[in-house]
């Protein structure tokens with residue numbers, strides 16, 4: 001079980017999107033090395049995690065979050 005960086009919901013890893021920091025930039029991918037951060041596949045959770053700086057907090061390092069990552073998400077709600 002992993003915790004969404006946006007809403008805090010716990011869910012199986014397979015239901016969540018995974019991110020990691022590569023050279024100070026947030027990148028998506030299950031095979032990215034290092035510590036991972038997770039969100040629900042909901043853009044609302046991405047926006048919440050970004051607005052609160054949760055990616056940096058979860059990854060324990062400063063990380064730049066590109067707006068293009070929003071394209072990975074579909075829909076506005078959970079589900």
Ligand SMILES: [Zn+2]
Pocket residue numbers: 004005006007008009039040042045
């Ligand atoms: Zn969430």
